[in-house]
Amino acid sequence: MRSGNESGSLTKPAQGSCAEVFRVFLKLGLTSFGGPVAHLGYYRDELVVRRKWMDEAGYADLVALCQFLPGPASSQVAFALGLLRGNGLAGGLAASLAFTLPSALLLAAFALGAASFTGVYAEGLLHGLKLVAVAIVAQAVWGMARSLTPDKPRVFIALSAIVLVVFAAGAIGQIAAITGGAMLGLWLCRGNGTAVTGNLKFPVSRRGGFIALSLFAVLFAFLPVLTAVTGYQPVAVFDAFYRAGSLVFGGGHVVLPLLQAEVVTPQWVSKEAFLAGYGLAQAVPGPLFTFAAYLGAVMQPEPNGIAGASIALIAIFLPGLLLVYGMLPFWDRLRLRPTAQAAMRGANAAVVGILGAALYNPVWTGAVFTNQDFALALTGFLLLTVWKVQPWIVVVLMAFAGMMMPLLPL
Structure with a gap:
């Protein structure tokens, strides 16, 4: 175990506002090309080196956690960084929304x-x-x-x-x-x-x-059942994208x-x-998971268009965020x-x-x-x-x- 400033713990930074978190991650969402590995490099340069939101060892530990879990690693790191800087769930959601939008x-x-x-x-x-x-x-x-x-x-x-x-x-x-x-x-x-x-x-x-992990498990287990029982297409769409987002290991x-x-x-x-x-x-910046917005909008059975894109986007990101929070x-x-x-x-x-x-x-x-x-x-x-x-x-x-x-x- 490292000691002192090299312990790997996240030195608690001065807290920011959700508005600051949203503004910083919107800039990253507009300029971060190159996929998840590149995104992690952009975060390090902007938030660790320049803004000092956390130390190097803590950032490495956070990246290790998000690579261990299923889900979009770069989006999970963004959520966790926003959660840390914004001192809670609102900051994490602000970071996720700004980076994805x-x-x-x-x-x-x-x-x-x-x-x-x-x-x-x-x-x-x-x-x-x-x-x-x-x-x-x-x-x-x-x-x-x-x-x-x-x-x-x-x-x-x-x-x-x-x-x-x-x-x-x-x-x-x-x-x-x-x-x-x-x-x-x-x-x-x-x-x-x-x-x-x-x-x-x-x-x-x-x-x-524990609540977040329980919610992840309940949705993963019962969304297919709900889809089969109701036959309701919006539920089927949410289930399909939630299941895909729950099983993505490795990038x-x-x-x-x-x-x-x-x-x-x-x-x-x-x-x-x-x-x-x-x-x-x-060709676009930001997380590759936003491909779900395209699929939700273009699919033939309703809901499609804006409604389909919104359902697909929320469903595919939700499991990864629940897992990292949990x-x-x-x-x-x-x-x-x-x-x-x-x-x-x-x-x-x-x-x-x-x-x-x-x-x-x-x-x-x-x-x-x-x-x-x-x-x-x-x-x-x-x-x-x-x-x-x-x-x-x-x-x-x-x-x-x-x-x-x-x-x-x-």
Whole structure:
């Protein structure tokens, strides 16, 4: 355990207001391109280095907690930082709303205008966005495989997850793969981690944490029952997005196969619209989970439009926020247990397999049809992985290339 200023505890900063929290995170929501890892870098620069909202060791501990839990890690860190600075739940909600709003509004607006976006150039642009999805997901699989499956046991867990989701398609197969990965982790992944130090101190009581965790569990267990009993479409939409948000381990891109199972399989959203929206989501700042706003707005059964976007957005973020709020009072003791660490290593390895399967179907099969498509997708992948070009720049380049493709001689 570290001591003194290096103890890892969160030095209690001077409290700010919810208005200050909202203003700072709105700026971050408008400018934070590049995905969750980049977002964590923006937070550190703006809030740890420049504004001194917490110390370096405390920030590292907070990031570790949010990476341990399912949900969008960068949004969970934003919520926790707002909770700390705003001295309570109102500050956390202000941070979450401000960071999420810019990209959610952009994606919902695109969805609402998509019907009038027709013609050969529009089709080419949308096809270019689908090819962006191929490059982005391939980059995610490549990077996650290197960090989350560095040894033979975890490679085995990832391959097992691929087999499981191929033969048991849909959300059930994905839930089984993550659960099975955690169980295999208990057996195969003990002793593969590094020592954990530090502690976290937030204005959340154990009682408040228990209530949040209980609410998460009740919603996860009973929303499917309520959907089956009532047959009410708004409840079904909330259930689908809540379940997807509850099972995302290992990064925002993992939400792709989960949402595909929830909205494309039941034909709420076409595969073409799904991939085009996912490609566009790479071009906007803020969390990738705001892709839910696009899906909620574009889906065919009502509620859709603004109502659908609002339901989907709240539902997909809610489980992650409940989990991080609920775990803050208990995290210090739990994260030191070898069994918890081993289970998470197994679950993260399974996530790599799930995302690898999604890279083929629906991403590859829905976008790559010709030699030119393959060349563009490969170019995007190399721009991201070799030349380290910002994702939004790759989106713009490939969308333009998609628009120009109809003009090329075959």
